[in-house]
Amino acid sequence: MAKTVVSIQNLTKSYQTQRALKQINLNIQEGEVFGIIGMSGAGKTTLMRCLTALERPTHGKVRICNEEITTLSGASLRCARKKIGMIFQHFNLFSSRTVLENIVYPIEIEGASREKREARARELLDLVGLTAKERHYPAELSGGEKQRVAIARALINKPAVLLCDEATSSLDPRTTHSILTLLSELNERLGLTILLITHEMEVIKQICTHVAVLEHGEIVEQGGVEDLFAKPKHPTTQRFLQNITHELPKGLKKENSIMLRLSFTKGTAQQPIISRLLRQHAVDVNILLGGIDVLRTETIGNLVVELTGEAKERADAWSFLESQGVLCDELV
Numbered sequence: 001m002a003k004t005v006v007s008i009q010n011l012t013k014s015y016q017t018q019r020a021l022k023q024i025n026l027n028i029q030e031g032e033v034f035g036i037i038g039m040s041g042a043g044k045t046t047l048m049r050c051l052t053a054l055e056r057p058t059h060g061k062v063r064i065c066n067e068e069i070t071t072l073s074g075a076s077l078r079c080a081r082k083k084i085g086m087i088f089q090h091f092n093l094f095s096s097r098t099v100l101e102n103i104v105y106p107i108e109i110e111g112a113s114r115e116k117r118e119a120r121a122r123e124l125l126d127l128v129g130l131t132a133k134e135r136h137y138p139a140e141l142s143g144g145e146k147q148r149v150a151i152a153r154a155l156i157n158k159p160a161v162l163l164c165d166e167a168t169s170s171l172d173p174r175t176t177h178s179i180l181t182l183l184s185e186l187n188e189r190l191g192l193t194i195l196l197i198t199h200e201m202e203v204i205k206q207i208c209t210h211v212a213v214l215e216h217g218e219i220v221e222q223g224g225v226e227d228l229f230a231k232p233k234h235p236t237t238q239r240f241l242q243n244i245t246h247e248l249p250k251g252l253k254k255e256n257s258i259m260l261r262l263s264f265t266k267g268t269a270q271q272p273i274i275s276r277l278l279r280q281h282a283v284d285v286n287i288l289l290g291g292i293d294v295l296r297t298e299t300i301g302n303l304v305v306e307l308t309g310e311a312k313e314r315a316d317a318w319s320f321l322e323s324q325g326v327l328c329d330e331l332v
């Protein structure tokens, strides 16, 4: 059975007058890339800070590898934090240290010899593709290179989980893509468990296996990425996926028609389902919108269609689509 790396139970965090997190429950298993998506002010950073015990929760528990981090302090907290690697939006590198010196920083006070520490740092530099830059200073690096250094530094203690707080939010789309590709490779090659927070669905799409949607400090929906993309339930999730759900212009819907959003996944994408529907049912189909979402684990096709016909024919057509494995959601 998969090992639970991060377990959050009934986590609530209140500041003087405000509740920043309400009753959060999350479990992250080893090897998952778990995304938490939320708008500004949703509570993402507060959640990250509770995970590393930089903030104490008002209620609830956080366990990292079965150890309750919320009750630790001093040396035992420092030891538990080694299981957590972190990277940030603004990289947080030391400007007066070279790349190599930045990477060895977390293990500098440990017993290992300098040679050993630097050998480990060079392995990581190789892993993140920056071997040629070990003697450079952060000011001499691009944003993407700085984030690679930060990733190498975050991995030096062989953490059980890598937390990424808006790690690509300062990068352009191409560099974002290359950093997310690197994180996917680390997940695949090392089995690294990753928890990332973001306000961008594109990030979730590219690398996550699981996702939770955070709004006003609450998780409004969570699950596997394919399910969430194919059938988003909560209006906030739907808003994040606007490119596929799309709000329909008012007045478009006619008396004898329904609007459906259809999602086609692996099993259904290659079947001529729409032409069978038209042959077997007395409805008309008007395609209003279409698109494809390439997820890390699956490709999902989406169509917004208008079905016109008698009520019974429309209902039968809808049932037919579902019987073929197409996910249908009525847009109203």
Ligand SMILES: Nc1ncnc2c1ncn2[C@@H]1O[C@H](COP(=O)(O)OP(=O)(O)OP(=O)(O)O)[C@@H](O)[C@H]1O
Binding pocket: 015, 016, 018, 019, 020, 038, 039, 040, 041, 042, 043, 044, 045, 046, 047, 199
């Ligand atoms: N130290 C604090 N004292 C009081 N209120 C705080 C504190 N830190 C955060 N908050 C409040 O908690 C809520 C959540 O803030 P948080 O920084 O976690 O949001 P976020 O999702 O990370 O937003 P962003 O995307 O803008 O970084 C906000 O309303 C914020 O004002």
Ligand SMILES: [Mg+2]
Binding pocket: 044, 045, 046
């Ligand atoms: Mg934040």
